[in-house]
Amino acid sequence: MNSGEVKKIRDRFLKELEGSKSPSERKKICKRYIEEELSSVFCCLKDLSGENKAKVGKAANELRQMINEKMKESKESEETKEEWLDVTLPGKQPSFGGVHPLAKLQERCEEIFAKMGFISVEGPEMENEWYNFDALNFTPDHPVRDMQDTLFIKQKDREKLEAKDKLLMRTHTSPVQVRYMEKNEPPLRIIVLGRVFRNETTDSSHDINFHQLEGLMVGESISVANFRSVISFFFKELFEDSVEVRLRPSFFPFTEPSFEVDVSCTICNKKGCSVCQKTGWLEVVGAGMVHPNVLKSAGVDTERFNGFAFGVGLDRIAMVAQEIDSIRLFYSGDLRFLKQF
Numbered sequence: 001m002n003s004g005e006v007k008k009i010r011d012r013f014l015k016e017l018e019g020s021k022s023p024s025e026r027k028k029i030c031k032r033y034i035e036e037e038l039s040s041v042f043c044c045l046k047d048l049s050g051e052n053k054a055k056v057g058k059a060a061n062e063l064r065q066m067i068n069e070k071m072k073e074s075k076e077s078e079e080t081k082e083e084w085l086d087v088t089l090p091g092k093q094p095s096f097g098g099v100h101p102l103a104k105l106q107e108r109c110e111e112i113f114a115k116m117g118f119i120s121v122e123g124p125e126m127e128n129e130w131y132n133f134d135a136l137n138f139t140p141d142h143p144v145r146d147m148q149d150t151l152f153i154k155q156k157d158r159e160k161l162e163a164k165d166k167l168l169m170r171t172h173t174s175p176v177q178v179r180y181m182e183k184n185e186p187p188l189r190i191i192v193l194g195r196v197f198r199n200e201t202t203d204s205s206h207d208i209n210f211h212q213l214e215g216l217m218v219g220e221s222i223s224v225a226n227f228r229s230v231i232s233f234f235f236k237e238l239f240e241d242s243v244e245v246r247l248r249p250s251f252f253p254f255t256e257p258s259f260e261v262d263v264s265c266t267i268c269n270k271k272g273c274s275v276c277q278k279t280g281w282l283e284v285v286g287a288g289m290v291h292p293n294v295l296k297s298a299g300v301d302t303e304r305f306n307g308f309a310f311g312v313g314l315d316r317i318a319m320v321a322q323e324i325d326s327i328r329l330f331y332s333g334d335l336r337f338l339k340q341f
């Protein structure tokens with residue numbers, strides 16, 4: 001090793017620095033030269049002797065000083081570059097949010113029912129067994145209480161608790177009927193819009209949660225005819241179309257008599273298609289005249305008052321209206337889906 005070799009390193013360094021494109025690249029070159037090239041020069045100093053050692057040492061020190069200065073310069077210009085703001089560049093386009101298709105449908109339902117004097121009320125998504133089942137006239141051994149359908153909340157010594165303390169995720173919006181009637185005197189007209197939960201295996205038409213629209217009207221001398229006109233008006237407004245409505249007998253513990261309501265298929269106009277499974281009708285509502293036991297659980301005078309109630313699956317309606325083929329898309333958070341609405 002001699003001072004000529006140190007000079008060669010210096011020349012190579014300057015040449016590389018000249019060819020570099022950015023301050024950060026220059027900084028990297030300086031670092032590499034200090035850590036690799038210069039440190040190997042300093043390493044072999046101990047094996048050199050006399051005058052040569054002094055010359056190489058001096059040249060290496062000078063080179064180190066130069067590299068350090070260049071490194072400092074690069075650092076400074078890197079910092080000023082980061083701070084520099086080009087105010088003439090076009091701004092970043094913010095992406096706008098939108099209203100979820102289910103939320104839009106809920107708003108529309110509120111509007112339509114408001115025209116008929118129904119107010120919109122809420123209830124808790126985490127319910128207790130009493131409101132979800134007992135108060136709605138479900139017998140203790142009713143199969144819907146089975147683990148298959150309901151998501152129960154884990155609680156210590158659960159079996160020892162009262163029904164009102166046993167928690168679960170509500171399986172329907174019907175418990176809000178009782179909650180509301182306990183605090184409000186008839187006559188009353190309410191709707192409840194909300195999320196419900198089921199312990200379900202998911203597929204294109206089932207998910208562990210979905211949305212319901214519950215309706216309740218209680219007063220003096222309420223009849224099935226009143227229900228029929230309310231639900232017919234709702235669907236006619238919603239589909240802005242001449243849909244037909246039909247009632248079929250059914251069973252629910254909390255209504256007597258109970259019925260299932262079908263609306264004529266808006267996709268095929270009753271001709272029969274894959275959405276209505278070739279029947280021409282869509283099953284979308286469960287309903288009935290409120291069972292006296294339910295009114296009694298809420299402390300309503302059953303001699304004087306009666307009423308009707310109904311529950312609508314909103315996801316199914318949104319799917320039919322918007323031609324969406326899987327319920328899971330609603331809950332996927334996938335922007336490619338959501339941006340279409």
Ligand code: DAH
Nearest residue numbers: 172174286287288309310311
């Ligand atoms: N709660 C029922 C369900 O989830 C739907 C329902 C049926 C609601 C009849 C009602 C009703 O209010 O009267 O399947």
